[in-house]
Amino acid sequence: DVVMTQSPLSLPVTLGQPASISCRSSQSLVHSDGNTYLNWFQHRPGQSPRRLIYRVSNRDSGVPARFSGSGSGTDFTLKISRVEAEDVGVYYCMQGTHWPRTFGQGTKVEIK
């Protein structure tokens, strides 16, 4: 199975400051079709997960521009340029290239 390793697992941030979450996979996530199926989700308490980024760097409709994704191969990053109060929650990366699909452990973002 492809292991997705996120760091840090806990991320206290000051409002207005940037935040960065790393996600590393144990195998390349480049699919035979040429796509890299790496997604980022935000999960707020009591809500369903919400996708923020798909295929490494594509921001979903309605997702604020302060969220961005980057990376390639086995090394990926989610960045929040300036954290707002509504960004509190747990963030997961997930790979959709290999079976079984696998998620990172989750990174809990909280306000200092």
Add this chain to the structure above:
Amino acid sequence: EVQLLDSGGGLVQPGGSLRLSCAASGFIFTNYGMTWVRQAPGKGLEWVSTIDYSGGSTFYADSVKGRFTLSRDNSKNTLHLQMNSLRVDDTAIYFCARGFYDIDVWGQGTTVTVSS
């Protein structure tokens, strides 16, 4: 509006069965693979199963293989997860989600509790 409505959760004894359903609306159901993801209490997200757009191919996590069966009724825009031989560690919120490689839209979740 794209919507997924999960249902069928409940309390069941170990060894029992439940059938979860997911009603899809607002998109062409037959164009999409569909997936179930679960979250056990205090834990992270865990992929459970995926079915392709036609229902011809299904994939399962090792933890549920041989016990869970995923199917779809494309005439009714509905997804079903038949869960047999349930175990205490199957206790979780189960989310239906749209997608095969990329998961985008999620249902609200339905809670399954396996306990004696």
